[in-house]
Amino acid sequence: MKTLVNWLLRLYPRSWLDRYETEFRTLLDDAMLSWIDVIDVFKEGVIMRLTTGLALQSGAFGFAAMALAGAALWFAPAPYESHAVIYTRSAILGVPKTPDQMRVLTQRAMSEKRLANIIDEFDLYPDLRAKGESEKAITTMRGNIRISSRFPRPESVVTSVSFSDASPDAATKVTKALVTGLMDEHVRLEESDREASGILPGRASATGTVELILPASSGELAARPKPAILVSLALVEGLQLGLIVALLRGRRSAGSAQ
């Protein structure tokens, strides 16, 4: 317990230790310390830190983080987003659409080759391509694509597609291209299901549907977190970082003084 208390002394400001350390250590040696006393030493150390330079250092970090967040918001290009919705109903009764099928289908629609074609066609990420970083361009593009599926009925699936970009025009065009790719994949899946059902007579019914129920919208400003929330979060994170840095600095100076 003494070792722990000695370690906790590192929490105390250097100036305080210069004045009181000897007698405080003597008191700690004299007293029969309980866990409550250990907590008390910790609590007082934190209070002293907070009422000395620690608050100032944390505050500086907090304000710096807040300023950075503000600058990032100010200079970051506003992303535009376009989205579309596809509805698919299977022609094969009793063959439900599954999340696994949709995952495979999405992977095919977002294959490297297909995305590379779209990037070339719409001249996306010119800076990266000029540097020959095509793979990075594809990774960036993947990060800007959102595809999700839900299943209102076992044999039907609603797929939402969206793409965000600094240009509203590019956002719309790419979303259209992605939708085309996804619809092709849906049709292909439908055909393979139909072939499979041929093995089991009587399971094929009326024709299936692959329908674009919401065409790619024109690029709109994407929903972003409110600036006030972002800046507040940056302030809190900065304060935390400042606290850690100040404590580590205090620890180092206490360590070197021993």
Add this chain to the structure above:
Amino acid sequence: MLDPSLLVLSSLAECDKHGYAIMMDVETFSGIHLGPGTLYGAITRLEERKWIRALDSDERRRPYRITAEGRKHLKEQLLTLDRTAKVGLDRLRRI
């Protein structure tokens, strides 16, 4: 509920004492255990306000003495507490 500074001043009102002696004395007369951190936090504040002063000592244990300003402050605080206690007890008796 009592302010640690008040407990330390009350202890030093009797005679000069070092940290451990203050801790023991406070525990004896009030039944309150002052943790080491709390005790030295109070000593630090009292010394800053010049209500106590450290005495020279060759030993590792440094004794403290209450100053005239410290006595004045302690008296004021205790009188306020005394009035509050009397009123509170009187009101409790009426219930």
